[in-house]
Amino acid sequence: MRQPLVAVSTDVRQFDNYVWHAAPQQYLEATLSVANALPIMVPSFGARVDLGSLFAAVDGVLITGSRSNVNPTLYGAEATEANGPYDPDRDSTTLPLIRAAIDQGIPLLAICRGIQELNVALGGTLATEIQEQEGTWDHRAPPSEDQDVRFSIRQPVIIREGTCLGDIFCPREIMVNSVHRQAIGQLGNRLQVEATAPDGTVEAVSVTGSKAFAVGVQWHPEYWAKSDDASARIFKAFGDAVRQHAAQRAGMISEAAE
Ligand SMILES: N[C@@H](CCC(=O)NCCCC(=O)O)C(=O)O
Numbered sequence: 001m002r003q004p005l006v007a008v009s010t011d012v013r014q015f016d017n018y019v020w021h022a023a024p025q026q027y028l029e030a031t032l033s034v035a036n037a038l039p040i041m042v043p044s045f046g047a048r049v050d051l052g053s054l055f056a057a058v059d060g061v062l063i064t065g066s067r068s069n070v071n072p073t074l075y076g077a078e079a080t081e082a083n084g085p086y087d088p089d090r091d092s093t094t095l096p097l098i099r100a101a102i103d104q105g106i107p108l109l110a111i112c113r114g115i116q117e118l119n120v121a122l123g124g125t126l127a128t129e130i131q132e133q134e135g136t137w138d139h140r141a142p143p144s145e146d147q148d149v150r151f152s153i154r155q156p157v158i159i160r161e162g163t164c165l166g167d168i169f170c171p172r173e174i175m176v177n178s179v180h181r182q183a184i185g186q187l188g189n190r191l192q193v194e195a196t197a198p199d200g201t202v203e204a205v206s207v208t209g210s211k212a213f214a215v216g217v218q219w220h221p222e223y224w225a226k227s228d229d230a231s232a233r234i235f236k237a238f239g240d241a242v243r244q245h246a247a248q249r250a251g252m253i254s255e256a257a258e
Pocket residue numbers: 064065066067068069070111112113114141179180181182183
C-alpha cells in the first residue's frame with residue numbers, strides 16, 4: 001500500500017525578510033513517526049486552495065496549534081489588539097478545510113488552535129483569557145524559554161465514557177500539557193464534549209455522526225507523541241483512521257477501473 005498522506009495546516013509568519021507558510025516540526029514528526037503517514041503542508045492561500053484537488057491526494061487532515069487566535073469576528077465578537085495576534089490567511093484556509101473534511105469523511109485531528117477552529121467552523125464561540133475567569137485554572141504554559149518546560153505534562157483531563165477518546169483510553173483520566181489562553185465557549189453544531197479539565201474547561205470534542213475520525217483536543221499530543229503513551233494513542237488512532245480511509249479510496253479507485 002502507498003504511504004498515506006496527511007494535509008497539515010500552516011501559519012503565515014514573517015522572518016528573514018520572507019513571508020513563510022510553515023508548521024512546527026513536532027506536528028510533522030508525530031504524523032510521520034507515530035501516525036505513520038506523510039505530512040503535506042497546505043499553504044494558507046484561503047479560497048485559492050482547491051479542496052477537491054487536495055482531497056483527491058490526501059487521506060487525512062491535521063490542524064495544528066498556533067500562538068495566534070482565531071479572529072473573533074468569525075464568531076460574532078470584536079477583534080482587539082489585546083486579543084491578537086491574528087492570522088487571517090490561516091483562518092480563511094482552515095475553516096473551509098475543516099468543514100469540507102467533515103462533509104467528505106476525511107479523518108480530522110485538530111490540536112489546540114485547531115480545536116478552537118473546529119468549534120468556530122461549526123458555528124461555536126471561543127472564551128478568551130480564561131485564566132481571568134473565576135474558578136478557571138491558568139491553562140497557559142509555565143513561563144520559560146525551554147519548550148520542554150512549556151509543554152510539560154502537568155494537567156489532568158477526564159475522558160467521558162462512550163466517546164471516541166473513551167474507546168482509546170482506559171483509565172479515563174490522563175495527564176496532558178496545556179499551552180492556551182482561549183477555550184471553547186458555546187459548543188459548535190454537531191460537536192460533543194469528549195473530555196474536560198477538573199475546572200470544567202472543554203478539553204476534547206468530536207463530531208457526532210461523522211463518517212470518519214473527527215476529533216479536536218485542546219492539549220498537545222504531538223509534542224510528546226514519541227515518548228508518552230497517552231499522546232501516542234491519539235496519533236495512532238488518527239493514523240489508523242487515515243489508513244482505513246486510504247484503503248477505502250484505493251478500493252473505490254480499483255473498482256472504478258474494472
Ligand atoms: N492562541 C490560542 C491557541 C493556543 C495554541 O494553539 N497554542 C499552541 C502553542 C503556542 C505557543 O508556543 O505559545 C490560545 O492561546 O488559546
